[in-house]
Structure formats: C-alpha cells, structure tokens
Amino acid sequence: MQDNILAASTTSIAEAVRAERNTLGLELPYAALSMLGAISDDRVFYRVAQNGLTLTGYDDLPIDVSDEAEILFKTEAFRSAVIRSATLTRKISVDGRLNDVTVTVAQTREGLGEISARISLIALLVGLGFFVLAVSLSAFATGRTLRPLDVLANAVSRRGPSDLRPVKAEAPTEIVPLVTALNRFIERLETSLTRSEDFIAEAAHRVRTPLATVRAQAEIALRRVERPENKTALRQMIRAVDESSRSAGQLLDHAMVTFRADHMEFDTVDLSALVADTVERLAPLGDLKDISLRLGTMPSNAMLKCDPILIQNALRNIIDNAIKYSPGDSDIDIALTADDAHYTITVRDEGIGFSDMKTSELARRFSRGPNVGEIVGSGLGLTICKEVAIAHGGTLEMKDNPGRGGCVSLVLPH
Numbered sequence: 001m002q003d004n005i006l007a008a009s010t011t012s013i014a015e016a017v018r019a020e021r022n023t024l025g026l027e028l029p030y031a032a033l034s035m036l037g038a039i040s041d042d043r044v045f046y047r048v049a050q051n052g053l054t055l056t057g058y059d060d061l062p063i064d065v066s067d068e069a070e071i072l073f074k075t076e077a078f079r080s081a082v083i084r085s086a087t088l089t090r091k092i093s094v095d096g097r098l099n100d101v102t103v104t105v106a107q108t109r110e111g112l113g114e115i116s117a118r119i120s121l122i123a124l125l126v127g128l129g130f131f132v133l134a135v136s137l138s139a140f141a142t143g144r145t146l147r148p149l150d151v152l153a154n155a156v157s158r159r160g161p162s163d164l165r166p167v168k169a170e171a172p173t174e175i176v177p178l179v180t181a182l183n184r185f186i187e188r189l190e191t192s193l194t195r196s197e198d199f200i201a202e203a204a205h206r207v208r209t210p211l212a213t214v215r216a217q218a219e220i221a222l223r224r225v226e227r228p229e230n231k232t233a234l235r236q237m238i239r240a241v242d243e244s245s246r247s248a249g250q251l252l253d254h255a256m257v258t259f260r261a262d263h264m265e266f267d268t269v270d271l272s273a274l275v276a277d278t279v280e281r282l283a284p285l286g287d288l289k290d291i292s293l294r295l296g297t298m299p300s301n302a303m304l305k306c307d308p309i310l311i312q313n314a315l316r317n318i319i320d321n322a323i324k325y326s327p328g329d330s331d332i333d334i335a336l337t338a339d340d341a342h343y344t345i346t347v348r349d350e351g352i353g354f355s356d357m358k359t360s361e362l363a364r365r366f367s368r369g370p371n372v373g374e375i376v377g378s379g380l381g382l383t384i385c386k387e388v389a390i391a392h393g394g395t396l397e398m399k400d401n402p403g404r405g406g407c408v409s410l411v412l413p414h
C-alpha cells in the first residue's frame with residue numbers, strides 16, 4: 001500500500017515539472033505529499049534533481065536514476081531511520097537540450113510498522129474471538145446431541161441387576177436403532193438366563209435320582225452277599241456313589257448360588273424364623289450321630305433384606321460341616337445375634353476345630369482340610385458360604401472355640 005501511494009505522489013510531482021523558456025519550473029502539488037501523511041505519522045522527504053543537481057527538497061536524500069516511466073523502489077537508511085523511497089526519472093528538453101529530471105519521494109517506516117502491528121493484533125483478537133465462539137458453540141451443540149444418550153445410559157445403569165424390562169427412554173430418531181438393539185439384547189439375555197436356571201434345577205434332579213437308585217440297590221445287595229470280598233467291593237461302591245452324589249449336588253448348588261448371586265432378588269425375611277426352620281430340617285442328620293442341634297435365644301424381630309434361598313443354603317453347609325466334623329454324642333449350638341449394623345449367625349461345635357488349618361484356604365473351591373479322614377465331601381461347602389456372604393455384603397468367619405471345637409459365623413449387614 002505504501003508503495004502505491006509513494007508511486008502516485010512521485011508521479012504527480014514529476015508531472016508538475018515543466019519547461020519554462022530556458023529553465024525548469026515546478027509548483028509542488030500539495031496533495032502529492034499530503035496523501036502520504038494520511039496513512040501514518042511517518043516523516044516524508046522529497047528531492048527533485050536536474051541532471052543530479054538538487055532543484056528543490058532534501059539535498060542529502062540519496063537519488064537513483066531510473067529508466068524513464070519506470071518507478072524504482074528502494075528501502076535504505078536515511079538520517080538514522082529506515083526509509084522507503086520511490087524514484088522516477090523524466091527527460092525534459094529545455095532550450096533544445098535534454099535534461100534528466102529525477103523525482104524521489106521517501107517516507108520513514110516506523111508508523112507503518114506500528115499500524116501493521118496494530119492490524120495484526122486486531123486480526124489476532126478477532127481470530128481468537130471466533131475460536132472461542134466456535135468452541136463454545138460446538139460444546140453446546142455436542143452437549144445437546146449427547147444428552148439423550150446420557151439419559152439412556154442413566155436409565156440403564158440405575159437398574160437393579162435383575163431388572164430386565166425393555167428400555168423405554170424417549171429417544172431422538174437417530175438413537176432409536178440403538179434402543180431397539182439394546183432391547184433385543186435384553187430379551188435374548190433374559191431367555192438365556194431363564195434357560196440356565198431351568199437347566200441347573202433339571203440337572204440336579206437328573207443326576208441325584210439315578211445315583212440314589214444305584215445306592216439303594218447296592219445297600220440291598222450288601223445285605224444279600226455273604227463273601228467278605230464282595231461286601232468290601234459293595235461298600236466301596238456305596239462310598240463312590242456317595243462321593244459322586246455329594247459332588248454333583250454341591251457342584252449344582254454352587255452353580256445355583258453363583259447364578260442367584262449374580263441376579264440378586266431380595267426379599268425381606270424374618271431371619272430368626274429362617275434359622276429355626278433350617279435347624280429343624282437338619283436335626284434328623286444330627287440324630288444319626290446322636291448330635292443335638294441347640295438353638296439359642298434369638299432376637300424377636302430380625303428382619304433382613306436378603307435372598308433367603310442363598311442364606312438357607314449357606315447355613316445348611318455350615319451346620320452340615322459341624323455335624324460331619326464333630327464326634328458322635330456331642331452338641332452344636334446355633335445362635336443369632338444382632339448389633340447396630342449386623343446380624344450374626346454363629347454355629348459352634350465340639351469337634352476338632354480349625355487349629356492347624358489355614359481358614360482362608362478352606363473357602364477355596366475343592367479345598368478340604370487334613371482332618372477329613374473317611375468323611376465324604378467335595379470341598380465346596382465353605383466356598384458356597386463365602387459367596388453367599390459376599391453377595392449380601394457380609395463376611396464368613398472361621399475360628400476355634402475357647403474350649404474345643406470350631407466356630408463358624410456368617411455376618412450379614414442390615
């Protein structure tokens with residue numbers, strides 16, 4: 001831009017030079033220099049020379065001779081400033097002699113630098129402004145677009161683990177296929193879960209019944225055979241059947257417990273009644289070894305939100321162990337206590353206890369202690385108890401009684 005104005009003012013000065021009789025005349029056009037002042041506060045210099053000799057203007061302003069009609073631009077140092085100059089040479093004849101008239105117009109560049117700095121700053125600010133505006137608009141637009149997805153995610157994550165109803169959140173058309181796909185998936189999951197539950201119950205029935213038949217037949221045969229080696233063989237067979245039957249039963253119970261723990265369905269039940277009922281059902285098993293199950297006093301209103309089938313299963317395993325690992329003609333004490341935060345079901349027996357066993361390892365799958373001897377078992381009972389405790393946010397504790405025997409507690413928060 002500066003070059004254009006310099007060129008214009010140089011040209012208009014050059015055109016103002018004319019031959020007058022035997023000399024050159026120049027009336028400096030005011031407008032030629034004032035237009036330079038209009039763009040900035042920079043200083044303006046000019047020089048008009050005839051054959052290298054200054055006619056008017058600044059003597060020390062360097063001049064160059066340019067080809068006629070062509071403007072020569074230069075940037076150079078002048079009076080401790082940087083100037084930009086435009087030079088135009090015209091050939092004018094005076095008294096029949098050709099003269100080189102050189103017009104140079106120059107301007108310092110400081111103000112211009114300031115202007116361009118100011119323009120760059122404004123451009124930067126405008127750019128920044130647009131950037132901030134674009135970012136906030138896109139954040140707003142993204143937020144609006146993603147809100148339905150958030151609503152959907154909240155609706156699904158707030159659900160209980162067994163809530164498999166179809167999702168009914170209002171969704172914009174773009175998300176409808178996602179909701180439809182999600183609902184189809186939930187439907188398939190529900191079918192497959194129902195199938196697994198049915199399968200576990202069916203398998204338990206189909207495995208236990210024939211084994212019970214084999215065992216009964218073996219018992220009858222044992223009474224009939226005379227020879228000792230046949231009796232031994234039949235006894236081994238009965239034991240193998242017992243072990244298979246126990247393992248199959250415990251494996252299926254374990255599968256059932258894992259399944260229910262994954263899809264907890266809570267009922268509010270009276271824990272005292274549940275404990276009393278379980279103890280009553282197991283009393284005949286104790287009777288076989290002359291072991292009496294003694295129920296202590298229990299809190300009258302011990303209501304707990306839990307899966308009663310799981311709690312019953314765990315308690316059955318704890319009492320079953322107490323009977324199995326106690327000597328005949330002993331007592332087992334079952335108690336239910338409550339504090340501010342927990343209900344604790346405690347089963348104390350008069351057996352050998354856990355003294356030389358690592359209790360944490362006993363709750364691992366298929367882990368049995370060194371005290372089992374001939375006692376049939378699969379090593380899954382305490383695993384089941386621990387999983388039930390964890391599913392209810394509680395713990396399973398195994399320790400020795402101060403006197404003798406073991407003490408197993410199921411601690412359940414309420």
Ligand SMILES: Nc1ncnc2c1ncn2[C@@H]1O[C@H](COP(=O)(O)OP(=O)(O)OP(=O)(O)O)[C@@H](O)[C@H]1O
Pocket residue numbers: 246250317321322325349351352353354362363367368369370371372376377378379380381382383406407408
């Ligand atoms: N009341 C108890 N007194 C002494 N030892 C016990 C008692 N309860 C459990 N144990 C020990 O812990 C081990 C693990 O018990 P768990 O109930 O898991 O398996 P199991 O009784 O051997 O087999 P099952 O799965 O048939 O119950 C037992 O093998 C036994 O060594």
Ligand SMILES: [Mg+2]
Pocket residue numbers: 317320321377380381382
């Ligand atoms: Mg057991």
